[in-house]
Amino acid sequence: MKGIVFTELMDLVEETQSPAFLQEAIDDADLPSGGAYTSVGTYPVCEMGALVQALSQKMTVPVPDLMKIFGKHLFGRFAQIYPQFFEESSDAFSFLASIEDHIHKEVLKLYPDAELPTFEVTTHTEDTFxxxxxxxxxxxxxxxxxxxxxxAYFGEDASISRKVLEDDAVSRIEFTIVKD
Ligand code: HEM
Structure with missing residues (x-):
């Protein structure tokens, strides 16, 4: 996992909690890297799991909720750091549809060792994705x-539901987004 993901997570914790709180969580998580990440480095994804687990215990917020809060925050940061990826899409569904063939491909040019998910879009209509x-x-x-x-970035209201298709060595999840 690229260091940018770790540094953004740590910045979020520092801002919403405190630097001391973050340091305690890093100590609790007993991370092999000691929590010293650079944005271009690459680190084991299990360190993120360990850090979020430690944060979850300290904050008494479930891990999945923290992961979602972090994902939402990360998107806002991507919009600030990579404005060039936002020029071609004017709505959330077309942006999401462009991740596989455009955005994550550009990410791979920036970080050739990035480990990215793959996406298959099966439905893309006016109100359902x-x-x-x-x-x-x-x-x-x-x-x-x-x-x-x-x-949120495109100012659209919608509900997201998910169906787990596979949860083994690989995770396959079908996300359905319906506009409110
Ligand atoms: C401008 C927008 C985006 C940028 C610049 C971006 C970039 C990245 C980067 C740098 C990583 C880390 C790769 C690594 O650690 O090796 C990543 C991972 C990931 N991205 Fe994106 N991404 C964007 C939008 C999205 C969106 C909208 C989604 C959701 C549909 C998404 C789904 C993911 C997921 C789930 C991962 C974690 C790796 C995994 O699950 O295998 N990305 N992305």
Whole structure:
């Protein structure tokens, strides 16, 4: 997992809690890297799991809820850091439809060792969007948070539901987004 994901998570905790709170969570998580990440480095995804688990215990907020909050925040940060990816889409569904063939492809040019999920869009109408998430990193909650952030960015109200298609070595989740 690219360091940018870790540094954004730590910035969010520092801002919403405090630097001391973050340090305690890093100590609790007993991370092999000691919590010293650079945005271009690459680190094991299990460190993110351990850090979020430690945060969850300290904050008494369930891990999936924290992952979603983080995903939503991360989308807002992506919009600030990579404005060029936002030039071609004028609504949330077309933005989401462009991740697989455009956005994550550009991400791979920036970070050739990025480990990205794959997506299949099966329905894309005016009010309904269905997309299947595939990844061995099991970050469906971060994915849902990113979708929530995307809808918020475009100012659209919609409900997201999910169906687990596979939860083994690979996680396959079908997300259905219906406009309110
Ligand atoms: C401008 C928008 C976006 C940018 C720049 C971006 C970039 C990235 C980057 C840098 C990573 C980390 C890769 C690694 O750690 O090796 C990542 C992972 C990921 N992205 Fe995107 N992304 C964007 C939008 C989205 C959206 C809207 C979704 C949800 C539909 C999404 C789903 C994911 C997921 C779930 C991961 C975690 C890796 C995994 O599950 O396998 N991304 N993305």
């Amino acid at each position: 269905i997309m299947i998430y595939n990844s061995s990193r099991h970050l469906g909650d971060v994915c849902e948070g990113l979708m929530i952030g995307c809808l």
